[in-house]
Amino acid sequence: MKAVQEAYPDQTGTRFLVWYSRENIAEDCREDDEEEQHHMQSNRDRPVPRIPPEASEIVHALKDKSASELHKLLSDKNAYQQFLLSLDLVQMQIRLRDELRNETMFLAKHNLEKEPHIKELKNQCQIIRVTELAAAREKLNELEKQKQEILNFYSPASLLHRLQEAMNKTEDESEALHQQLLNREIDLSTFMHKYKRLRKLYHKWALTRLAANMLK
Numbered sequence: 471m472k473a474v475q476e477a478y479p480d481q482t483g484t485r486f487l488v489w490y491s492r493e494n495i496a497e498d499c500r501e502d503d504e505e506e507q508h509h510m511q512s513n514r515d516r517p518v519p520r521i522p523p524e525a526s527e528i529v530h531a532l533k534d535k536s537a538s539e540l541h542k543l544l545s546d547k548n549a550y551q552q553f554l555l556s557l558d559l560v561q562m563q564i565r566l567r568d569e570l571r572n573e574t575m576f577l578a579k580h581n582l583e584k585e586p587h588i589k590e591l592k593n594q595c596q597i598i599r600v601t602e603l604a605a606a607r608e609k610l611n612e613l614e615k616q617k618q619e620i621l622n623f624y625s626p627a628s629l630l631h632r633l634q635e636a637m638n639k640t641e642d643e644s645e646a647l648h649q650q651l652l653n654r655e656i657d658l659s660t661f662m663h664k665y666k667r668l669r670k671l672y673h674k675w676a677l678t679r680l681a682a683n684m685l686k
Contacts, residue, residue, distance in 0.1 A: 633679040640672040
């Protein structure tokens with residue numbers, strides 16, 4: 471088995487011999503090859519960063535520029551601004567911005583032109599609301615008045631008062647009928663018939679009034 475001899479100086483300057491056999495050299499070469507293959511495999515397995523579609527135009531525009539041109543873009547704001555404005559993507563965004571701004575201005579102007587009409591409609595609505603409210607309030611007051619009149623008409627005090635008036639009226643009619651008999655204006659038969667009817671009504675009102683007072 472052949473070996474390779476190499477001499478290395480030690481720290482004192484004395485040379486010493488290192489022996490390498492062919493097997494040692496082959497083993498070292500295999501290890502180097504395996505390490506290199508592993509490194510290449512790792513690089514292949516590593517995901518390659520993808521360039522966003524939006525940036526492809528910028529990359530394409532920058533790749534043909536020289537180092538001095540790239541340096542100028544980084545150092546000169548005007549040059550950088552001009553470069554951005556020359557990109558189709560930026561120009562498209564500017565056009566879109568202008569279109570949106572113009573549309574917004576158009577809508578704002580359109581709304582301002584309609585503002586007097588809107589104010590007029592608001593005034594009309596206010597007038598209608600006030601007018602209808604006044605009419606509804608008047609109607610409500612009238613209904614409240616009618617309700618109060620009905621309540622007063624059928625209140626216990628009102629009923630007693632009307633019963634007393636009916637009794638007084640019947641009593642007056644009875645006295646008048648009696649006076650007619652004394653004056654011979656009516657005969658006895660007619661007097662008895664009318665007088666009996668009036669006295670029945672009188673006692674009916676009197677009993678009703680008495681019962682109402684007892685329920686108070």
